[in-house]
Amino acid sequence: MDKLRILLAEDHRILREGLKRLIAEQPNMEVVGEADNGVAAWQQAKELEPDIVLMDITMPRLNGAEATEKIRELCPQVKVIALTGHRASAYLNEVLKAGASGYVLKQAAIDELIDAIQTVAKGGTYIDSSSRESLVNSPLDDRVYKGEPQGKPLSQREIQVLSLVANGYTNKEIANELSISVKTVETHKANSMQKLDLKSRAEVVDYARFRGWT
Amino acid sequence: MDKLRILLAEDHRILREGLKRLIAEQPNMEVVGEADNGVAAWQQAKELEPDIVLMDITMPRLNGAEATEKIRELCPQVKVIALTGHRASAYLNEVLKAGASGYVLKQAAIDELIDAIQTVAKGGTYIDSSSRESLVNSPLDDRVYKGEPQGKPLSQREIQVLSLVANGYTNKEIANELSISVKTVETHKANSMQKLDLKSRAEVVDYARFRGWT
DNA sequence: GGCGATATCAGGGTTTTCCCTTAGGAATGT
DNA sequence: ACATTCCTAAGGGAAAACCCTGATATCGCC
Numbered sequence: 001m002d003k004l005r006i007l008l009a010e011d012h013r014i015l016r017e018g019l020k021r022l023i024a025e026q027p028n029m030e031v032v033g034e035a036d037n038g039v040a041a042w043q044q045a046k047e048l049e050p051d052i053v054l055m056d057i058t059m060p061r062l063n064g065a066e067a068t069e070k071i072r073e074l075c076p077q078v079k080v081i082a083l084t085g086h087r088a089s090a091y092l093n094e095v096l097k098a099g100a101s102g103y104v105l106k107q108a109a110i111d112e113l114i115d116a117i118q119t120v121a122k123g124g125t126y127i128d129s130s131s132r133e134s135l136v137n138s139p140l141d142d143r144v145y146k147g148e149p150q151g152k153p154l155s156q157r158e159i160q161v162l163s164l165v166a167n168g169y170t171n172k173e174i175a176n177e178l179s180i181s182v183k184t185v186e187t188h189k190a191n192s193m194q195k196l197d198l199k200s201r202a203e204v205v206d207y208a209r210f211r212g213w214t
Numbered sequence: 215m216d217k218l219r220i221l222l223a224e225d226h227r228i229l230r231e232g233l234k235r236l237i238a239e240q241p242n243m244e245v246v247g248e249a250d251n252g253v254a255a256w257q258q259a260k261e262l263e264p265d266i267v268l269m270d271i272t273m274p275r276l277n278g279a280e281a282t283e284k285i286r287e288l289c290p291q292v293k294v295i296a297l298t299g300h301r302a303s304a305y306l307n308e309v310l311k312a313g314a315s316g317y318v319l320k321q322a323a324i325d326e327l328i329d330a331i332q333t334v335a336k337g338g339t340y341i342d343s344s345s346r347e348s349l350v351n352s353p354l355d356d357r358v359y360k361g362e363p364q365g366k367p368l369s370q371r372e373i374q375v376l377s378l379v380a381n382g383y384t385n386k387e388i389a390n391e392l393s394i395s396v397k398t399v400e401t402h403k404a405n406s407m408q409k410l411d412l413k414s415r416a417e418v419v420d421y422a423r424f425r426g427w428t
Numbered sequence: 429g430g431c432g433a434t435a436t437c438a439g440g441g442t443t444t445t446c447c448c449t450t451a452g453g454a455a456t457g458t
Numbered sequence: 459a460c461a462t463t464c465c466t467a468a469g470g471g472a473a474a475a476c477c478c479t480g481a482t483a484t485c486g487c488c
Contacts, residue, residue: 012299012320014327018232025235036321085226106226107250113228155434168380168419171475183437186476191434205382214428369464385445396444397467404447405464 004121007033007050009041009067010083011059015106019054022110029117038067045071045078051121057084057095063177065098072099079120083113092127097156102126158192159213165189165201166208218335219246221264223255223281224297225273229320233268236324243331252276256284259292265335267294269314271305277424279305279312286313293334297327305424306341307410316340372406373427379403379415380422 006023008031010016020031033048035041038059045053053071057064068080081102082095092103101120104113105128116126154162164174171189175182198204208214220237222245224230230248237243247262249255251274259267267285271278282294295316296309306317315334318327319342330340368376378388385403389396412418422428 012229013323014236014297014318014320015226015229015232017324018229018236021235021239022228022232083228104228106228109227110231157435166382168382168414168416170415172473173414173416180435181437182474183439184435187436190477200382200387201384202382202387209428214423371465386443394465395467397469398465400446401467402465 003028003030004052004117005030005032005048005050006117007031007035007041007044007048007053009035009038009044009053009059009064010056011036012056015056022113026114038063041067042070042074046074049075050078052117053078053080054117055080055082055100057082065095065100066179068095068098068100081116081120081126103128154192154195158188158195161185161188162192162204163208163213166205166213217242217244218266218331219244219262219264220331221245221247221249221255221258221262221267223249223252223258223267223273223278224270225250226270229270236327240328250274252278252281255281256288259285260288263289264292266331267292268331269294269296271296271298271300271309272424277426279308279314279424280426282309282312282314295330295334295340300420305421308424317342368406368409372402372409375399375402376406376418377422377427380419380427 006029008016008019010019013036016034016036020034023029023031032050033044035044036059041053041055041059053068055064055068059067064082064084068082071078071080079101080095080099081104082100083104083106085106095103102116102125104116104126108128112128119126160178161174164177169177171182171185174185178185193199193204196207198207220243222230222233224233227250230250234245234248237245246264247258249258253275255267255269255273255276267282269278269282273281276284278296278298282296285292285294293315294309294313295318296305296314297318297320298305299320309317316330316339318330318340322342326342333340374392375388378391383391385396385399388399392399407413407418410421412421
């Protein structure tokens with residue numbers, strides 16, 4: 001029986017080494033490569049063609065979503081599982097759109113991670129339970145709180161931008177992060193603020209806290 | 215020969231489990247307890263009286279610095295090593311002031327962590343090399359060379375201003391709020407950011423969360 | 429096909445922030 | 459008395475954000 005071949009993309013070496021031990025304990029899994037930045041991640045993926053890439057979302061050089069997209073493009077048979085410490089992350093949609101097959105929190109139990117790997121290896125999709133929750137509760141879902149007169153729902157992109165604004169990122173930083181122009185960031189920011197009737201950056205921060213984006 | 219008894223305080227379960235494996239590989243170390251938040255950390259420390267606490271500085275309920283302070287107060291013989299992914303020396307000063315004996319980055323190699331544990335267990339202090347660098351390179355701190363405490367505490371006014379900045383208020387709003395000029399706000403903001411080695415608004419937000427200002 | 433929503437980007441003018449330096453008065457410490 | 463720190467404030471130029479309008483392409487949908 002062949003072992004599942006796994007590539008670790010994670011810039012924190014200590015966590016990476018720990019993951020290696022954890023995966024080594026599984027009878028049907030092995031770590032075949034490691035990368036400590038986004039560029040190395042897709043290069044390794046191309047070279048090694050692993051079954052699964054365990055990808056930290058926040059990494060130097062190229063973020064997890066971009067690296068995922070690149071990997072899906074270069075070698076579609078390689079599945080990507082995103083790993084993050086942020087609960088209800090605004091990046092969930094981004095990584096799913098980028099082609100990730102799994103989304104696991106660092107707070108999760110090992111079994112959940114192992115589960116995710118098994119599920120994805122079989123061709124399935126694994127989304128962390130608390131993040132699933134956050135997807136359902138997102139303004140995307142127009143059946144939530146239908147009694148309330150609150151305005152139009154935010155688009156995914158708007159949520160991303162607004163959440164980054166709330167976390168103190170400048171327009172320029174957001175533009176780089178999402179690989180779009182500053183002008184587009186301004187538009188998304190203005191539109192989402194108008195939709196939510198938020199009049200200042202402080203109100204954005206407040207709203208973000210309320211929504212659990214922090 | 216007795217093994218070094220280690221308590222893991224880390225909210226990311228996956229990293230915690232990984233650390234457990236890594237430490238188990240060392241012949242003279244063992245993990246005697248775990249905590250996934252700051253309050254549990256000092257409670258466990260008090261109950262188990264480990265030799266070393268490996269403490270993530272970003273944790274729920276009570277941050278790493280506060281938990282460290284509490285532990286040092288309750289059981290002074292227990293040494294604390296801070297573990298973090300942040301390079302900013304603001305955190306370093308904070309945890310050292312709180313009584314930590316070590317500071318290790320998650321980006322570091324395992325050997326460095328093991329080194330840190332050994333060194334601290336022998337009564338020494340271990341500071342991550344790149345963080346040491348950042349302290350030495352700080353133009354403010356000529357005291358580092360003299361071995362004096364390097365913490366540049368913020369003044370009350372600076373804390374006020376920086377906290378408002380972190381909460382999304384503009385300079386103008388802060389000026390109105392505190393009945394001072396925008397120029398004064400700019401000065402306080404710049405001075406406090408320099409003291410803490412914070413380079414962007416996002417880092418300010420991050421630090422504010424770390425300090426519980428949010 | 430047309431409609432609406434989304435996502436992207438631009439121009440142009442105004443306001444604000446950022447970054448640098450300088451500086452005075454008050455309180456505190458040696 | 460002198461040094462240091464704190465709070466206050468300002469000038470000036472560069473950069474960025476803010477605010478308006480308008481534009482194009484895509485996609486799902488009736």
